[in-house]
Amino acid sequence: MPLMTSWVPGANSPDTDFPLNNLPYGVFSTDEMDERCGVAIGDMIFDCARAEEEGLIALSDSPLFDVPFWNEVMEAGPEVWAALRARLVELLGDEANRDAVAPLLVPMAEAVLHMPMLVSEYTDFYAGRHHATNVGTMFRGAENALPPNWLHIPIGYNGRASSVVVSGTDVRRPWGQLKSPDHDLPAFLPCRRFDLELEMGAIVGTASEGPVTVTEANEMIFGYVLLNDWSARDIQAWEYQPLGPFQAKATATTISPWIVTRAALEPFKCDTPEREFELLDHLKDAGPMLYDIDLRVTLAPEGKPATEIAHTNYREMYYSSAQQLAHHTTSGCPMTPGDLLGSGTISGAEKHERGSLLELSWGGKEPLTLDSGETRTFLEDGDTLTLTGAALGDGYRIGFGPCTGKVLPALEDPYAR
Amino acid sequence: MPLMTSWVPGANSPDTDFPLNNLPYGVFSTDEMDERCGVAIGDMIFDCARAEEEGLIALSDSPLFDVPFWNEVMEAGPEVWAALRARLVELLGDEANRDAVAPLLVPMAEAVLHMPMLVSEYTDFYAGRHHATNVGTMFRGAENALPPNWLHIPIGYNGRASSVVVSGTDVRRPWGQLKSPDHDLPAFLPCRRFDLELEMGAIVGTASEGPVTVTEANEMIFGYVLLNDWSARDIQAWEYQPLGPFQAKATATTISPWIVTRAALEPFKCDTPEREFELLDHLKDAGPMLYDIDLRVTLAPEGKPATEIAHTNYREMYYSSAQQLAHHTTSGCPMTPGDLLGSGTISGAEKHERGSLLELSWGGKEPLTLDSGETRTFLEDGDTLTLTGAALGDGYRIGFGPCTGKVLPALEDPYAR
Numbered sequence: 083m084p085l086m087t088s089w090v091p092g093a094n095s096p097d098t099d100f101p102l103n104n105l106p107y108g109v110f111s112t113d114e115m116d117e118r119c120g121v122a123i124g125d126m127i128f129d130c131a132r133a134e135e136e137g138l139i140a141l142s143d144s145p146l147f148d149v150p151f152w153n154e155v156m157e158a159g160p161e162v163w164a165a166l167r168a169r170l171v172e173l174l175g176d177e178a179n180r181d182a183v184a185p186l187l188v189p190m191a192e193a194v195l196h197m198p199m200l201v202s203e204y205t206d207f208y209a210g211r212h213h214a215t216n217v218g219t220m221f222r223g224a225e226n227a228l229p230p231n232w233l234h235i236p237i238g239y240n241g242r243a244s245s246v247v248v249s250g251t252d253v254r255r256p257w258g259q260l261k262s263p264d265h266d267l268p269a270f271l272p273c274r275r276f277d278l279e280l281e282m283g284a285i286v287g288t289a290s291e292g293p294v295t296v297t298e299a300n301e302m303i304f305g306y307v308l309l310n311d312w313s314a315r316d317i318q319a320w321e322y323q324p325l326g327p328f329q330a331k332a333t334a335t336t337i338s339p340w341i342v343t344r345a346a347l348e349p350f351k352c353d354t355p356e357r358e359f360e361l362l363d364h365l366k367d368a369g370p371m372l373y374d375i376d377l378r379v380t381l382a383p384e385g386k387p388a389t390e391i392a393h394t395n396y397r398e399m400y401y402s403s404a405q406q407l408a409h410h411t412t413s414g415c416p417m418t419p420g421d422l423l424g425s426g427t428i429s430g431a432e433k434h435e436r437g438s439l440l441e442l443s444w445g446g447k448e449p450l451t452l453d454s455g456e457t458r459t460f461l462e463d464g465d466t467l468t469l470t471g472a473a474l475g476d477g478y479r480i481g482f483g484p485c486t487g488k489v490l491p492a493l494e495d496p497y498a499r
Numbered sequence: 500m501p502l503m504t505s506w507v508p509g510a511n512s513p514d515t516d517f518p519l520n521n522l523p524y525g526v527f528s529t530d531e532m533d534e535r536c537g538v539a540i541g542d543m544i545f546d547c548a549r550a551e552e553e554g555l556i557a558l559s560d561s562p563l564f565d566v567p568f569w570n571e572v573m574e575a576g577p578e579v580w581a582a583l584r585a586r587l588v589e590l591l592g593d594e595a596n597r598d599a600v601a602p603l604l605v606p607m608a609e610a611v612l613h614m615p616m617l618v619s620e621y622t623d624f625y626a627g628r629h630h631a632t633n634v635g636t637m638f639r640g641a642e643n644a645l646p647p648n649w650l651h652i653p654i655g656y657n658g659r660a661s662s663v664v665v666s667g668t669d670v671r672r673p674w675g676q677l678k679s680p681d682h683d684l685p686a687f688l689p690c691r692r693f694d695l696e697l698e699m700g701a702i703v704g705t706a707s708e709g710p711v712t713v714t715e716a717n718e719m720i721f722g723y724v725l726l727n728d729w730s731a732r733d734i735q736a737w738e739y740q741p742l743g744p745f746q747a748k749a750t751a752t753t754i755s756p757w758i759v760t761r762a763a764l765e766p767f768k769c770d771t772p773e774r775e776f777e778l779l780d781h782l783k784d785a786g787p788m789l790y791d792i793d794l795r796v797t798l799a800p801e802g803k804p805a806t807e808i809a810h811t812n813y814r815e816m817y818y819s820s821a822q823q824l825a826h827h828t829t830s831g832c833p834m835t836p837g838d839l840l841g842s843g844t845i846s847g848a849e850k851h852e853r854g855s856l857l858e859l860s861w862g863g864k865e866p867l868t869l870d871s872g873e874t875r876t877f878l879e880d881g882d883t884l885t886l887t888g889a890a891l892g893d894g895y896r897i898g899f900g901p902c903t904g905k906v907l908p909a910l911e912d913p914y915a916r
Contacts, residue, residue, distance in 0.1 A: 144861075144883075147558070165516055202661070203620070203659065203661060208741075208742055229740050229741055230678075231676075231678075231685070231737055231738060231740070234676065234684075234685050235676050235685075235737075235738060237738070237741070237742055238742065238743040238745055239656065239657070239743050239745055240656070240658060240659055240745070241657060242620065242655035242657055242832055243558045243620055244619070244832065244833040244834070244835050245831075245832055245833060246619060254831060256829070256830040256831050257710065257829055257830070258829050258830055259648075259651065259652050259779065259826075259829065261647075261648075267651075267776070268648070268651050268652075268779070269680075270778070270779045270780070270829075272783050292910070292913060293674065293913040293914060295914055314830065317830070320648055320652075321648060321652060321654070322741070322742075322743075323648070324644050324646055324654070324739070324743070325625055325626075325654055325655065325656040325739075325743040325744065326656050326739075326741070326742040326743020327742065327743075328654075328655055328656055328657070328829070329826070329827070329829050329830040329832065332827075332831070332832035333830045333831045333832065334831075359684070362676065362686070362687045363687065364914065409746070410674070410746070410749075412674055412675050412676065412746050412913075413673040413674070413675055413685075413731065413746040413747070413749045413750045414662075414671060414673050414745065414749070414750045414751075414913075415659055415661065415662055415736065415749035416661040416662060417661070418661050428765065481840050493709070496709060496710040496829075497710060497712055497781065
């Protein structure tokens with residue numbers, strides 16, 4: 083699909099994340115305006131709340147956009163999602179609408195971006211084969227790297243929705259109970275192996291009650307965000323047996339501010355990799371449901387320039403978000419609009435394609451050298467991490483905006499009041 | 500503390516779950532009335548929404564009770580919790596209020612009970628030593644029964660809030676991916692080892708942002724319910740490594756309809772058991788925070804009388820809910836009013852005191868014989884399970900109402916539409 087042109091400043095630039103082909107959904111405020119729903123286009127944000135108030139968008143009897151979350155639109159259902167996208171293309175693409183629409187554009191530089199949604203529940207998966215193999219090799223040896231179930235089901239665990247934050251939120255290094263290999267007993271200490279996980283997040287847009295097929299699951303997905311699942315590796319190592327990660331993953335999970343819709347990503351669909359075992363019927367691929375999304379991570383020490391530490395692609399995943407969501411419903415687990423599904427860490431086959439410092443530094447044994455000359459095994463206080471991602475079209479990109487966060491030092495005494 | 504007497508019918512009976520000492524919070528409706536907040540007292544429910552409307556309760560500028568959940572009261576904070584309890588004791592205890600209050604009482608027999616709260620997030624723990632030892636012995640042998648971390652932290656995992664249902668809700672046997680020991684590959688089948696877990700649920704009433712102490716955590720708890728964490732053991736066995744239980748625990752978790760407040764349970768506080776290792780400071784006991792609550796489970800096959808299959812006590816737990824909640828916040832994980840914390844399965848030292856069929860039938864090897872002569876290893880279709888619990892005072896009981904659910908057969912084809 084070629085670039086769709088828009089009259090909005092910056093929208094036709096090959097460098098923008100937000101051409102007319104994209105139209106991602108976010109929540110913004112300015113000095114004059116309360117939080118509300120908006121759409122990114124070029125260098126601007128289109129104020130959907132005002133557009134609805136003025137009758138330029140009329141999709142529902144009750145207002146959908148004058149709220150600080152996109153959940154109302156999700157709940158309005160796929161027909162409204164399609165009608166909204168069609169109307170936005172009309173308003174922002176057709177020069178004839180310029181006079182009516184231009185006053186409703188807010189420069190992105192003047193806006194503050196907020197969480198685009200209320201997160202109902204958060205689930206994180208472990209569905210990248212290179213990542214699972216790398217981590218498994220470090221922990222259990224190359225021959226037992228993948229658990230026996232891994233090639234048959236997308237392994238996942240429930241995370242903590244209350245810990246999901248929007249890009250730009252500082253993340254404080256957590257305390258936790260951990261046990262050094264050279265001590266017999268655990269201690270309560272600040273995390274020493276604080277890490278990122280480069281992931282995509284799929285947002286569930288429609289509810290389900292019983293099990294759903296992979297095709298139905300795909301249609302339930304409202305859109306995608308970038309996701310950094312901050313991970314305290316030393317806390318995780320001590321706590322995770324036998325019931326999985328808990329506090330190690332509960333400090334924060336950062337998402338990018340713009341929800342890129344499934345419709346915008348449609349031209350970039352691609353297949354999952356070849357299967358070693360045929361999947362059971364209820365999980366079988368039902369067409370291409372992964373996406374070709376170029377993903378990068380940079381790390382900037384305090385006051386220093388950023389170094390790209392990883393470069394990979396979402397198509398590396400073994401399971402699509404649709405397959406993960408289908409698996410999530412097998413037991414009858416009800417899904418809710420606003421549920422967020424982390425893809426699992428996305429790593430490629432090459433060293434530079436690894437989506438976590440655990441893998442990049444091979445468990446801390448092979449420090450990375452940054453452009454500034456400093457080295458890193460895990461994150462240091464003051465480090466700023468930035469995830470970026472885009473589906474790359476011919477002369478344009480469908481971007482997500484940055485997913486960034488800075489590591490603040492641990493509190494001196496977490497119980498001081 | 501002796502029985503506090505009430506003028507309400509049935510409230511002074513030694514058999515009622517709901518004397519004036521209790522005053523638990525629920526949500527009810529009748530043929531004439533929409534769902535609203537009410538308080539159980541004897542054989543009646545006191546209609547708080549009407550009491551507020553008529554000015555008999557006046558604790559807030561905005562209405563607290565004309566909604567189908569107690570989250571508004573939780574968010575109003577501990578001073579309002581205390582004022583509400585004091586006012587209820589006045590209204591329902593003092594004969595002088597009889598004329599004003601009697602018209603606001605609804606016979607419990609005419610009411611339908613609903614979920615008492617919106618569950619924000621659901622966490623389940625694994626904090627009963629007998630249960631963990633039993634399960635660990637079956638899976639890993641007696642010498643490795645307890646994982647190395649177990650005596651140092653209350654092990655927990657995030658569950659699925661959307662799957663929490665109120666007592667009386669039928670529970671359909673789930674399908675899932677599982678692997679028989681005698682097969683090389685997994686299959687997608689109805690669960691064959693469907694089980695209960697007898698637990699208490701603690702309800703978080705106030706929000707937190709950073710780590711909280713055990714004392715602070717205790718004060719955050721709004722009240723307690725009975726909780727049955729339905730568990731698909733065969734699905735769990737295949738899926739739970741390495742990231743913990745997922746679909747095995749997502750079919751349903753049933754809670755009792757009445758939230759018994761911390762204030763009502765205060766006279767029944769008791770200590771946790773002796774510690775094998777001293778707990779780290781942030782988890783140390785800060786006074787008695789477990790409760791002496793007598794707990795029973797009955798199983799009734801379809802059309803047959805019920806057999807008591809377990810009888811134990813909440814005081815058997817190794818960690819209190821306050822300790823679990825304190826641990827939950829160590830990483831900075833934000834807690835929210837409406838969060839539900841499952842205690843973990845409550846088992847005592849004796850065979851009859853075990854809170855799951857997995858333990859009662861020792862992994863299916865020692866079938867239970869019911870009063871009807873039938874035997875059980877795991878649950879059969881049509882079985883009705885009922886959990887009951889009460890703190891036993893002198894001539895009265897602080898009860899929870901039953902926590903019940905019937906097992907429906909698995910769907911023939913879960914994807915048929």
